[in-house]
Amino acid sequence: MKIITHIFLFLNIILIYNNGFSCAGNEKKSNQKQKVQQLSEEERVVGEYIVTVKEGIDEQFLYELFFENSILLVKNIHNNIYLIKIEDDPGPTEIKRLYLKNNNIDKIQPNYKYEIKSF
Numbered sequence: 601m602k603i604i605t606h607i608f609l610f611l612n613i614i615l616i617y618n619n620g621f622s623c624a625g626n627e628k629k630s631n632q633k634q635k636v637q638q639l640s641e642e643e644r645v646v647g648e649y650i651v652t653v654k655e656g657i658d659e660q661f662l663y664e665l666f667f668e669n670s671i672l673l674v675k676n677i678h679n680n681i682y683l684i685k686i687e688d689d690p691g692p693t694e695i696k697r698l699y700l701k702n703n704n705i706d707k708i709q710p711n712y713k714y715e716i717k718s719f
Contacts, residue, residue, distance in 0.1 A: 647685055647687065649708055650682070650709050651682050651705060651707070651708045652681050652682075652706040652708070654704050654705075655680055662674045662682055662684055666699075671686050
């Protein structure tokens with residue numbers, strides 16, 4: 601009987617340890633994700649977005665689509681990927697809400713700032 605009690609006690613300790621460890625780990629990951637998201641919003645070039653469009657769509661389409669935002673520049677970066685620069689920037693959330701409804705746009709994201717840090 602003592603052996604069974606010790607086995608159950610041991611298993612409970614393992615379960616408590618694992619649950620506590622995984623909860624702490626999940627909380628840490630969640631905090632890191634929030635920090636990354638906060639940094640991302642702060643570390644963008646205001647008024648600049650990277651837009652991926654369907655094949656066959658050209659710069660003129662983007663000039664017309666973003667006309668209301670006072671579009672300043674459309675630059676082809678790669679196949680179907682453009683950098684756009686707008687003067688009236690309502691922010692990433694609103695831009696995505698407005699323009700992802702258009703079937704010719706596959707993806708739109710802010711133009712984030714990147715830097716290389718030495719180790």
